[in-house]
Every structure is written in C-alpha cells, then in structure tokens.
Amino acid sequence: EVQLVESGGGLVQPGGSLRLSCAASGFTFSHYWMYWVRQAPGKGLVWVSRINSDGTDSTYADSVKGRFTISRDNAKNTLYLQMNSLRAEDTAVYYCTRAYYYDSSAHWPFDSWGQGILVTVSS
C-alpha cells in the first residue's frame, strides 16, 4: 500500500523557517516525481513545487520562489520542503503527493496524497 506521511509542521513566527518531511513507503520512491501542494484554511488547492525522480530538477510557484526549496533523499525514501522567510499567507495544510504515471509525457496528475500537515505563520 502506498503511504505518504508528512511531518514537521507547526506554529512559526513571520520571517521564520520550517522544514517539512514526507516519508514514503509502499512504492519505489526513487522512480517518481514528487510534489508539494498546499491548501489555506477554507480555500482551494495550490501547487507549490515539484522535483524529478533523481532530484536534479525542480520548479516552484512564483509565490514561494526564492524562499522554499524542495529536495529528496532517495536512500531514505523522504521528500523535503525547506521553507524560509515565512509569511502569514503561507499558512496552510501542506500535502506531499506523487505523480500518476499513465504515459511517458512528463505531464502527470497527482494520485497518492499524504494526510497533510498544518503550517501556521503567526506572531
């Protein structure tokens, strides 16, 4: 069974930092592109970042570019999101999610999702 378990969230002051982790199991983690998606309280889904399978390429939403860094450790089956210079508008539940490989296009939706972890940025 595919499992994604996020950790590392919590309350942080504006300008602070947090590192989220996502532990993967039940599949060959090193084969999959991975993503972070967030959801502010009562709001919709927003894509944050993605990383390719070997960790050599990543992209970011404009709203987090230069502040957030996605990375992965394939030996530990873990995805990370380093979040710096946090702002109140970064307050959200953060989900890690996996690419759903149905063709070889490099354009994929997201299938398995973690349960999400809450990040609250407030003084």
Added chain:
Amino acid sequence: EIVLTQSPGTLSLSPGERASLSCRASQSVNSNYLAWYQQKPGQAPRLLIFAASSRATGIPDRFSGSGSGTDFTLTISRLEPEDFAVYYCQQYGNSPRTFGQGTKVEIK
C-alpha cells in the same frame, strides 16, 4: 498561467440525481491534460479523472469526464451519499500546474 474557473460554486442535489460540474480554462489545455479530484472534509484529495476522460484506478463508472480545449465537464450519473464533497479540476499541461477554485456538491 492558465486560470481554471469552476461552476457552479455550489450544487445542491439529492441522492440519485445527476450532477454536472463545469471547468473552463483561460486558454486551451495542452493535450487535454485535465484532471478532476474529490475532497471530503478533513481528507486529502482523491484523483478521479485524468486526461479529461479517463477514470483513475478504482473509481466507479458513475464518474465520467468529458471536454477538450477550454471546456471540461465532470458528470456523476447518480449521486451516492458518499459523493457529496468538493470537486476540483486541475490542468497539468502547463507550468505552473493550476487548480480551479472548487465546486461543492451538497445534499439538498
């Protein structure tokens, strides 16, 4: 950035009824790279439809997707009690990947 606009915002229906949810894109979605997700309160989203009209693994056949270019539809043929939730469309053909704002399907 491709903006996805979903309508209606809320759909009030009874179990057994048919639901039609719309997703309109601000520009053509490459190769119909359009997905639909279901999200229930306190839960992560679940992939229902990919490539505009293909059902993901384990999704009941009462869920169907259609459309191309800029106009897409998710249809639930007969609503079951467990189908009352929020539904999001997503395009994954262009970067950044974007989601619609969601349609809530509630019990009438």
